[in-house]
Amino acid sequence: MISASARPYIAASVPVLREHGETITRCFYQRLFDAHPELKNIFNMSNQQSGVQQQALASAIFAYAANIDNPDALAPVIGRIVQKHVSLGIREQHYPIVGEHLLAAIGEVLGAAATPELLAAWAEAYGLLADALIAEERRLYQAHGIEPGQHRQVTVVRKEQESATVTSFYLEATDGLPLPAFHPGQYISVAVTVEQLALRQLRQYSLSDAPDQTHWRISVKREGASAENPAGMVSNLLHDQFNVGDQLWVSPPCGDFVLDQDAATPLVLISAGVGITPMMSMLHGSLQQNPERRINFLYATLNGQHHPLKAELADLRDRHLQLASHIAYQTPTAEDSSEQDFQQQGYLQLAQLDQDWLPLDGSYFMCGPTPFMQAQRQALLARGIAAHQIRQEVFGPSLLEHLQ
Secondary structure (H helix, E strand, O other), X not given: OOOOOOHHHHHHHHHHHHHHHHHHHHHHHHHHHHHOHHXXXXXXXXXXXXXXXXXXXXXXXXXXXXXXOOHHHHHHHHHHHHHHHHHHOOOOOHHHHHHHHHHHHHHHHHHHHOOHHHHHHHHHHHHHHHHHHHHHHHHHHHHHOOOOOOOEEEEEEEEEEOOOOXXXXXXXXXXXXXXXXXXXXXXXXXEEEEOOOOXXXXXXXXXXXXXXXXOEEEEEEXXXXXXXXXXXHHHHHHHHHOOOOOEEEEOOOEOOOOOOOOOOOOEEEEEEXXXXXXXXXXXXXXXXXXXXXXXXXXXXXXXXXHOOOHHHHHHHHHHOOOEEEEEEEOOOOHHHHHHOOOOEEOOOOHHHOOOOOOOOOOEXXXXXXXXXXXXXXXXXXXXXXXXXXXXXXXXHHHHHHHHO
């Protein structure tokens, strides 16, 4: 609990962080990497280049300040951060380094407004947050039976193109020992060396297959360049340079966006684009562990050429009467139309679906681009679905929207 003397300074920081938060975080990262360039091996340097990382940290600092006395609101956010940190191999000794440069950045940007009392209050607040994260990360490392940063070597045993942009990699442990069990919906971090940066970079990919296999499967989208973002360095390396027989280093399965396998309520899985990957794992998991449970699988993408794991979904639907699927293609091809591979043209519009697709007692899981999930969440709430029934896989600034 923050002290009574520090609380008013943190509260007074909220409007300041709204105005200067991103400037502070840009200054922070510049200071951090100048002093500790080795930490670039942990941070996503593509997100640094695009500004996403700075925006995410600014949102996190603001949300923390605004909810400093609301631990119930902060708890799920801290839980998500802990899972991400363990997948990246964050260590306890990183926290004092981050704290030092964060306080220095606040002082540099705010100037005379950064009084000794304000900086002391933020030092206290950061220390409390760091202690909470360290304790939970220590517990999770112990549960995984690993040391921070310890990764497992796996071998690509199969590589399969799933769509125009998505390729699946089937992974087995190089040492021949069993891979750890995972919960449907979890992800792993994959570490590769990016020669153009002379850095190791880690990216998170959802496990996309059933949880009872001897292998892990990740289905990776090749991220092309756009006006806002450069081409995905790691995804393109995986597609172009990693083949059957090659090795990768991966983290243990992490993430708390997981299937409630014992629930009896109808399961509704809603996704778009490569967001289908954790949904396919959840689908497999539910069919195996709870075969009587009703499942509605709703998916949106550009067209059939951009529909990964399409044949796999169709096969599961044909074999399991409790599974129904509803597919929306934004711009279907002539082949899509002739084969009647979709039920809705254009964007996925939940308002057009009847009650059978969106049961009031359902358990809802969503994954996809942030605007897609925002639209679907609002549509579900408008249909009377309670907020606590809806779970979504989110990253970066979207993780903190409900706190702001």
